[in-house]
Every structure is written in structure tokens, then in C-alpha cells.
Amino acid sequence: DPAPKQVCLHLGMFEIDKPLGKGKFGRVYLVKHRVSGFVCALKVLNKAEIIRENAEKHVRREIEVHSNLRHPGILAFYGWFHDTRRIFLLLEYAPGGELFRVLRRVGRFSERRAATCAVQVAQALNCLHSKNVMHRDIKPENILFGLHGELKVADFGYSVHAPSNRRDTLCGTLDYLPPEMLSTKAKYTKAVDQWTLGVLTYEFLVGEAPFEDTPFMTRKRIIKGDMTPLPDSVSTEAKDFVHSV
Numbered sequence: 001d002p003a004p005k006q007v008c009l010h011l012g013m014f015e016i017d018k019p020l021g022k023g024k025f026g027r028v029y030l031v032k033h034r035v036s037g038f039v040c041a042l043k044v045l046n047k048a049e050i051i052r053e054n055a056e057k058h059v060r061r062e063i064e065v066h067s068n069l070r071h072p073g074i075l076a077f078y079g080w081f082h083d084t085r086r087i088f089l090l091l092e093y094a095p096g097g098e099l100f101r102v103l104r105r106v107g108r109f110s111e112r113r114a115a116t117c118a119v120q121v122a123q124a125l126n127c128l129h130s131k132n133v134m135h136r137d138i139k140p141e142n143i144l145f146g147l148h149g150e151l152k153v154a155d156f157g158y159s160v161h162a163p164s165n166r167r168d169t170l171c172g173t174l175d176y177l178p179p180e181m182l183s184t185k186a187k188y189t190k191a192v193d194q195w196t197l198g199v200l201t202y203e204f205l206v207g208e209a210p211f212e213d214t215p216f217m218t219r220k221r222i223i224k225g226d227m228t229p230l231p232d233s234v235s236t237e238a239k240d241f242v243h244s245v
């Protein structure tokens, strides 16, 4: 529980380069550690906001879970500190930016790139699941690219980005939700993440989600399993993979 002066010391240790993105509870900045020159992402959360949103447990759990994950395919968590008003999370900086933007810009990935990305997400999910953690929110908006184009799975959490062309509805896009999460009854398991891996791979290959529609219709189509068929240009192997997860 560092005293305020240590926090100032901590903050003073960093030079703030530029804002990276805007979350619901605060902002993310690109920062450089003055002494070592180490570059990372500083996520600043506003305590008053967290209390107002009754999200203390969510933030506590995020720190607890994220600090226990070490995997090249998961955005690294380096540490945290706080002062009276704010909580600061030190995260790995992913210079390749958001997969969402890259996918929108290029339209869709080649089968090779789609396969490479799907494998990296699967390996990151394996790490999460081995620690009995479900991600539950795998989608292009939560995945970043590292320096060499490798994928970094993250969980922006409730961070509702500044209004942009994202598909966020109140609680994020419905496109990725598996049937069991739409029907309140079912208790969902890690299979939730496998389902989203299939939806994600479909979107890599096609450039849009398999059940993309109005929110009401997306719900119906997911529950019915009524997905837009993959185009003939997609190989049988790729089709088999998407249908299997």
C-alpha cells in the first residue's frame, strides 16, 4: 500500500508520451520509465468512478487474474500502484495496435494469416484455461499486435472506447456471444472461449462475423446456429475448423 510520496515517486519515474486509448474508468497512456528507458502502457483508473460503478470487485479481480498470467500471447501485466484518487496498472505496450483496426483496414486475412492468428489465440486461451480462467470476451476489439505482428490477447474490460465504428452496444457486441450465454439458464464453461475462437476465425477469413445482423436477429441466429455460410473461396480445411469449434 505505497504511501502517496512513493506513488509520486513512481509516477515521476515515468515520462508520459501519448494517450493510447480511452477506457470507461480512465485512460491508457504510452509511458517510458526514465531510468531504464523501458516503454509500457499505463492504465489509469479513477477510484471515484470505480466506486460509483460499484466495480471495486471487478478491478480487484482483474489485477489478481492478470498478474498471474505470463504468456507471450497475453498482454503482460507488470505491476500496479495507487494514490488517494487513482489506480495505476502497468501493462505491456503492444506497438502493433488493435487487431480490430488492422482487420477493418485490410478487410479480411489470408488463410495463412487467419490460421497463424487462430493458433496464437488458442495458445493464449490454453494458458488462461490451464489457470481455470475463462476470458469470456474474445473479440477483435480485445486483441492487440506486438512488435513482430504476434497477437496479444487482452481484456479491455468495461472500457467503452470513445465513440467510433466499433460494434459496442451497451455491453459490447453480441456477435461473439455463444448460445449458452444468451439463454440465462445455462451455466457456461470454458467452451464459451472455444466458441468465440470459431467466430473470430470466421471473421478473420470473411471480414465480418458469422451472425452479424440487428441485435435482435443476431441473438436469434446464434441460438439457432444460423450462420452466414463461409464463401466457396474458403478452403475445406478452414471451413471444417470453423464448423468444429
Ligand SMILES: O=C(O)Cn1ncc2ncnc(NCCc3cnc(NC(=O)Nc4cccc(Cl)c4)s3)c21
Binding pocket: 020, 021, 022, 028, 041, 043, 062, 065, 066, 069, 074, 075, 091, 092, 093, 094, 095, 096, 097, 098, 135, 144, 153, 154, 155, 156, 157, 159
Ligand atoms: O489503448 C488502446 O486503445 C490500444 N493500445 N494500443 C497499444 C496498446 N498497448 C497496450 N495496451 C493498449 N491498451 C490498453 C488495453 C488494455 C486495458 N486494460 C487491459 N486489461 C487486461 O488486459 N486485463 C486482463 C485481465 C485478465 C486476463 C486478460 Cl487476458 C487481460 S488491456 C494499447
